[in-house]
Amino acid sequence: MASINSPMDVYKLLNGSNCRECGEKTCLAFSVAVFKNKRTLDRCPHLSAEVVTTYSGTERPNTVDEYMTEAVEELKRQIPGIDLGQAAERLGARHNGKKLTIKVLGKIFSVDADGNLSSDIHINPWLVVPVLNYILHGAGKPVSGQWVTFRELNGGMERYSHYQQRCERPLKQLADTYTDLFRDMLDIFNGRKVDNYIDSDVSVVLHPLPLLPIMICYWEPEDGLESSLHIYYDKTADENLDIESVYTLTAGMMLMFEKLALRHGFKES
Ligand code: SF4
Incomplete structure (x- = not known):
């Protein structure tokens, strides 16, 4: 059914x-x-x-919050099974003997040996799930500096149409209608403007996780051509995070940007 x-x-x-x-x-x-x-x-x-x-009327075992909260709880239960000190060394995080502290989009996020979480901002569960997976399973590969699309990552091709619907397309829509989007990325999420990649009008690099930079490039509409937006990942992204979590992480960032835009008010197109 x-x-x-x-x-x-x-x-x-x-x-x-x-x-x-x-x-x-x-x-x-x-x-x-x-x-x-x-x-x-x-x-x-x-x-x-x-x-x-x-x-219509099909069974919904959970609300979205319960669904994601369950995933977070399951991952938290796995934290006592790992050495947080070693994980911090591997993942570009810090460890003070009690807590592993990591920067998520420039904000502090900590987890202790019992799996208790703390953060200086509200991070939605869509982000917490990939962050915990990164801590639990990230390979700690150094960033290569080579950018690839989601489709080029291992397992990305199979998920690409959902990824486009969930991540790239709504983010392009947001960039088209919410003019402060890139300024928010720089001011609120510690983004960094970089040289315009492949002739884009805007290129911003964000660090949702220390070893997982993401570059967002936007081309404005021109001469009757539609705008376009692409998200790029470091070539090592699929080694530092499983592909499902890369997808969830990007969708979680999208939710964060959308929420911010709603709070500040969309500029109607
Ligand atoms: S925005 Fe349009 S296509 Fe999307 S759910 Fe609403 S009515 Fe349907």
């Missing part, structure tokens, strides 16, 4: 156009609203009656 176990399951049914006809600003926001039972699938006029019937 068709089931919806996460907002992603809703998102996969949508066309990703962010047309707003459902009353939400993006397909992603609609997916979360449906998952939380705040909207019903039939509010999206682009879904066929068959899809609406198939997926």
Whole structure:
């Protein structure tokens, strides 16, 4: 039987156009609203009656928060099984004998030997899951300085269409409509402007994890051509983090940017 176990399951049914006809600003926001039972699938006029019937009223074992919280709890339970001192040395983190401290988008994030977490900002569970996976399983490969697309990472090709829908496309939409996006990346998330990569108009490097830099490049619309946005990863990203976590990390950053934009108010297109 068709089931919806996460907002992603809703998102996969949508066309990703962010047309707003459902009353939400993006397909992603609609997916979360449906998952939380705040909207019903039939509010999206682009879904066929068959899809609406198939997926409406299906069992939802968890809310999105419960779903992600469960994943975080499971990973926290694994922390006592590792040597945090060794992990810190491997991963570009610090260890003071009690806690491992790591910088996530320039913000302090700590975990102690019992798996207790602390941070100087609210980090959503979509980010906490990959951060814990990085601490538990990251290989600690030095950054190579070579940029590749998500598709070029091991396992990226298979996930690419979902990745595009979930990460690159909504981030491009956000960059098109929220003019302060890149300034926020620099001011709030410790981003660094770099030379314009492949003739992009903006190139910003962020460090969601010490050994996992991400570069976001944006090309403004020009001469009738649409804008475009691409996200690049260091070639070693799939060794320092499993591909599913790279995907979750990027989706978590997207949620963070979207939340910030909503708080500051979108510039209507
Ligand atoms: S969920 Fe449907 S109606 Fe809402 S923005 Fe996406 S495509 Fe448009």
